[in-house]
Amino acid sequence: MSAPETMHQSLYTGLVSRVLFPLHERLKHHDTVRVRAAMEDSQWWSPERIRSYQIERLRALLTHANAKVPYYRDLFASAGFEPGSLDSLEALRDVPFLTKADIRANLDRLKAEGAEGLARFNTGGSSGEPLIFFIGRERISHDVAAKWRATRWWGVDIGDPEAVVWGSPIELGSQDRIRQIRDRLLRTRLIPAFEMSPEKLDRFVSEIRAMRPRMLFGYPSALAHIARHAKIRNVRMDDLGIRVAFVTSEKLYDDQRRDIESIFGCRVANGYGGRDAGFIAHECPAGGMHITAEDIIVETVTPDGQPSAAGEAGEIVITHLATSEFPFIRYRTGDVGVLDDRACACGRGLPLLKELQGRTTDFVVARDGTVMHGLALIYVVRDVPGVARFRIEQHSLEHTQVYLETDPAFRETSLEGIRAGIARRLGDGVEVEVIRTDAIPSERSGKFRYIVSHVDAGSVAASKRAPEVAA
Numbered sequence: 001m002s003a004p005e006t007m008h009q010s011l012y013t014g015l016v017s018r019v020l021f022p023l024h025e026r027l028k029h030h031d032t033v034r035v036r037a038a039m040e041d042s043q044w045w046s047p048e049r050i051r052s053y054q055i056e057r058l059r060a061l062l063t064h065a066n067a068k069v070p071y072y073r074d075l076f077a078s079a080g081f082e083p084g085s086l087d088s089l090e091a092l093r094d095v096p097f098l099t100k101a102d103i104r105a106n107l108d109r110l111k112a113e114g115a116e117g118l119a120r121f122n123t124g125g126s127s128g129e130p131l132i133f134f135i136g137r138e139r140i141s142h143d144v145a146a147k148w149r150a151t152r153w154w155g156v157d158i159g160d161p162e163a164v165v166w167g168s169p170i171e172l173g174s175q176d177r178i179r180q181i182r183d184r185l186l187r188t189r190l191i192p193a194f195e196m197s198p199e200k201l202d203r204f205v206s207e208i209r210a211m212r213p214r215m216l217f218g219y220p221s222a223l224a225h226i227a228r229h230a231k232i233r234n235v236r237m238d239d240l241g242i243r244v245a246f247v248t249s250e251k252l253y254d255d256q257r258r259d260i261e262s263i264f265g266c267r268v269a270n271g272y273g274g275r276d277a278g279f280i281a282h283e284c285p286a287g288g289m290h291i292t293a294e295d296i297i298v299e300t301v302t303p304d305g306q307p308s309a310a311g312e313a314g315e316i317v318i319t320h321l322a323t324s325e326f327p328f329i330r331y332r333t334g335d336v337g338v339l340d341d342r343a344c345a346c347g348r349g350l351p352l353l354k355e356l357q358g359r360t361t362d363f364v365v366a367r368d369g370t371v372m373h374g375l376a377l378i379y380v381v382r383d384v385p386g387v388a389r390f391r392i393e394q395h396s397l398e399h400t401q402v403y404l405e406t407d408p409a410f411r412e413t414s415l416e417g418i419r420a421g422i423a424r425r426l427g428d429g430v431e432v433e434v435i436r437t438d439a440i441p442s443e444r445s446g447k448f449r450y451i452v453s454h455v456d457a458g459s460v461a462a463s464k465r466a467p468e469v470a471a
Helices: 011-027 032-042 047-068 070-079 090-094 100-105 137-152 177-186 198-211 220-232 254-264 375-381 414-426 457-464
Strands: 119-122 132-135 162-166 188-192 215-218 244-247 267-274 278-283 289-291 296-301 314-320 328-340 352-357 363-365 371-373 387-394 399-406 431-436 451-453
Touching: 011 032, 011 177, 032 137, 047 070, 047 328, 090 296, 100 132, 137 267, 137 278, 162 198, 162 220, 177 188, 188 198, 198 220, 215 220, 220 244, 220 254, 220 371, 244 254, 254 267, 267 328, 278 296, 278 314, 278 352, 296 328, 363 387, 363 451, 371 375, 375 387, 375 414, 387 414, 399 414, 414 431
Parallel strands: 162 188, 162 215, 215 244, 244 267, 387 451, 399 431
Antiparallel strands: 119 132, 267 278, 278 289, 289 352, 296 314, 314 328, 328 352, 363 371, 387 399
16 A cells, blocks of 8 residues: 655645644534545545445435435335345445436425535536535535545645636635635635636736746646647746646546646646536546545446446446435436546555546637637526527637527527627627527537537637747
8 A cells, every 4th residue: 555645845834734724614614624534544445445334324325315305205215215225335226316407396305304504506507507406514524625635645735825727607706805815825826717818828827937836726728728828938837846737627638638747847637526416536646536435426327327337438427425415316417437447556445437528618719819718608608597408619710609408488588698698709790690409419428518619729829829929
């Protein structure tokens, strides 16, 4: 068994990770510190011990859901399922799946009776279908602890300087005074990833150079785009002491990993999770994508709901064991992946995710050459009442199509608002064609793709850039 990675902390980082952040979590009534300490130990358990622990916690979760959660009480009764008799992970297959439609239709009935302090969350709507749900303090504590543990695998910790390249309005809209003070104390700086014009890319590169972060966090596409821009500008980024770039929320492509690592001079650590599904898996320095198995049971299933064969891709289904207040049991994520049965060279007993397929957010390019994260267009459409599903397809700098699946709540007057909103972001002279359709097909992988751009962002941006300047 290999030992955890050695960390060389500054005095300030030690103060944050051992005093300030634990105090912050305690004031929020989160049990994060204790959970993370337990996870530091359990990651080295044998696979058999981890599996036994999962069965024990699963039985407790199902028994609690049967007693306290109206939705599951009725579901188990109708399925003839007895939680107390569960003696294997395979027996979980007797429980029907939980879908996004189920959550929308049973939002209040999924809350545990007597649950207090539930926080309302929603997904980012990458599939075009935002989902509202609730999370309790137990779930938050466990998710934060899992992320904290994975961060420490790479020799960095909370309190080390961190540049966060992100684009969610949930984060960007919450930069109130208290959040700003907290981020300053934790030495975290947020860089908005929506619009990446040459001028803003110049600023991002300058901010990162001035900050000299120990770690980066963000979309792989955005970090790769900043890295490539720095290279074009002949600005070195590999002399800043960056140790690791944590990437998540999109599929990580080989060329993105290569460019981030070579230009920033650091390793890339891939992560997989979501607000709804939790902190599912994270890459360790030995290259294994470890599932947070103490908290999350991962299945992969075929389109008809049967278990995928070993080594074959299937839809990822998760059961989050720290969700007693609003249970996620056999939740269909819509993502497609492949489980791995090998052991990681790092010695951890945590199971591995071999491959994640079909999760990506494209960039789009405005008519003037400005490169924008695809979310800049998604947010124009996703919250329009009556839009059940959508896809935005950019065919050229002059022509973009928006396909809509709508329900009876959709108003025809919304069409012009969608058209105008997209055109405003893409620029004058762009034709935005809005098409109503009965069904938008998914990709062959099974993942729904909400934005597709046929414009080569790199070549367009390069043609629009000002002359290169030396660092």
